[in-house]
Amino acid sequence: MTVNREPAPAVTRWNRFDTSWTISLFGTAVGAGILFLPMNAGLGGLWPLLVATLLIGPMTYFAHRGLSRMVVASPNPDQDITGVVRDYFGETAGRVVTVLYFLAIYPIVLIYGVGITNTVDSLMVNQLGLDPWPRWLLAGILVLALSAVMLAGQQAMLVVTQWIVYPLIAVLFAVTLLLTPSWSFDGFGAVPAAGDFAWSLWLMIPVLVFSFNHSPAISQFSVALRTRYGDASVAKASSVLRMTAVLLVVFTMGFVWSCVLALGPEGLQEAKDANLPVLSHLANVMGLPLIAWLGPAVAVTAIASSFFGHWMGAAEGAAGIVRTMVDRRGRFSDRGVRIGVSVFLIVTTWLAGVLNPSILSLIESLAGPVIAVVLYLMPMYAIHKVSALDRFRGTASNVFVVLAGLVAVGGILLSFFR
Numbered sequence: 001m002t003v004n005r006e007p008a009p010a011v012t013r014w015n016r017f018d019t020s021w022t023i024s025l026f027g028t029a030v031g032a033g034i035l036f037l038p039m040n041a042g043l044g045g046l047w048p049l050l051v052a053t054l055l056i057g058p059m060t061y062f063a064h065r066g067l068s069r070m071v072v073a074s075p076n077p078d079q080d081i082t083g084v085v086r087d088y089f090g091e092t093a094g095r096v097v098t099v100l101y102f103l104a105i106y107p108i109v110l111i112y113g114v115g116i117t118n119t120v121d122s123l124m125v126n127q128l129g130l131d132p133w134p135r136w137l138l139a140g141i142l143v144l145a146l147s148a149v150m151l152a153g154q155q156a157m158l159v160v161t162q163w164i165v166y167p168l169i170a171v172l173f174a175v176t177l178l179l180t181p182s183w184s185f186d187g188f189g190a191v192p193a194a195g196d197f198a199w200s201l202w203l204m205i206p207v208l209v210f211s212f213n214h215s216p217a218i219s220q221f222s223v224a225l226r227t228r229y230g231d232a233s234v235a236k237a238s239s240v241l242r243m244t245a246v247l248l249v250v251f252t253m254g255f256v257w258s259c260v261l262a263l264g265p266e267g268l269q270e271a272k273d274a275n276l277p278v279l280s281h282l283a284n285v286m287g288l289p290l291i292a293w294l295g296p297a298v299a300v301t302a303i304a305s306s307f308f309g310h311w312m313g314a315a316e317g318a319a320g321i322v323r324t325m326v327d328r329r330g331r332f333s334d335r336g337v338r339i340g341v342s343v344f345l346i347v348t349t350w351l352a353g354v355l356n357p358s359i360l361s362l363i364e365s366l367a368g369p370v371i372a373v374v375l376y377l378m379p380m381y382a383i384h385k386v387s388a389l390d391r392f393r394g395t396a397s398n399v400f401v402v403l404a405g406l407v408a409v410g411g412i413l414l415s416f417f418r
């Protein structure tokens with residue numbers, strides 16, 4: 001079937017607004033997972049890692065572009081992802097997707113509440129030599145500080161994210177270069193058998209998918225672009241998302257490769273067995289005091305930048321649940337819903353930071369398949385079924401995203417049940 005496509009509006013020149021959102025999306029993706037990513041990705045061997053490095057850029061770009069197109073191409077420009085899904089699929093399906101969207105993102109907000117409390121507590125005790133603070137107080141201060149940025153508004157979040165992420169990029173690049181004298185290919189030379197190669201690659205792809213995932217911020221990003229650029233927002237979103245994917249591949253995978261080559265297979269396994277972030281293990285085994293300070297710095301900035309993007313997604317999903325399942329008659333004002341959702345997120349994230357539950361890693365694993373379905377498969381289904389998105393049909397990239405999504409979901413389920 002031939003699809004009639006109107007010529008796309010001209011894209012305005014790159015500007016500070018575009019840069020702000022690129023950095024925010026990058027920061028959402030580069031969360032605490034980057035500290036464990038080298039072990040999880042590198043243990044499969046260099047050859048599967050090389051193939052995964054070549055694949056993850058296009059996978060990240062095309063998948064997030066599809067999710068963004070669902071929002072920016074909506075006939076109702078003020079709708080976020082929860083409203084768009086209801087418009088496209090109906091009220092019942094919309095409610096189901098809204099709940100799944102919330103449940104996929106909200107546990108990660110809790111995980112970051114735990115992660116930043118543990119990281120700052122370790123920094124105070126081990127690097128600064130301070131007595132540990134009561135956990136309820138430390139968690140409360142940190143969660144309130146991060147939440148205050150989000151409550152101050154989207155513009156404040158974009159500004160603070162830039163303050164955080166630019167140093168994070170610089171530190172990742174510095175560590176990448178700092179480790180180059182220790183690079184060694186010993187233990188990585190042999191090409192694995194075809195079956196082992198495919199198996200390692202299959203288990204590696206989901207790790208990279210979720211380390212590069214910035215879908216929680218895509219909805220608000222798309223709404224902001226639609227408000228600013230109107231009909232040109234589709235093309236502008238592609239431009240921003242392409243730049244985000246390039247930054248992620250260059251800096252994140254550069255960091256991963258440098259750590260993998262510096263530690264080698266045995267060092268990676270030792271770090272994984274010790275359940276230590278890669279920078280902490282490097283500081284212990286390589287005698288580099290600078291790494292001991294860079295580790296907490298990277299962890300705190302990575303967690304904070306990613307927290308902001310996931311807060312946006314969780315707040316959006318929670319508000320959608322309230323509007324569609326709790327307050328269908330619209331008795332609560334928009335301001336009241338925002339306040340209620342913010343209080344809920346602050347209190348529960350603080351409680352997670354205080355209680356420090358180990359179950360959160362299990363919750364994150366359970367949320368993984370849902371994120372893959374929402375990011376990779378749902379947009380492609382919408383493009384195939386919804387008439388408002390018919391101009392995006394018939395491209396090879398859509399097939400690529402569906403196949404990548406099936407691989408990611410299958411790999412997550414496989415690793416979970418192993």
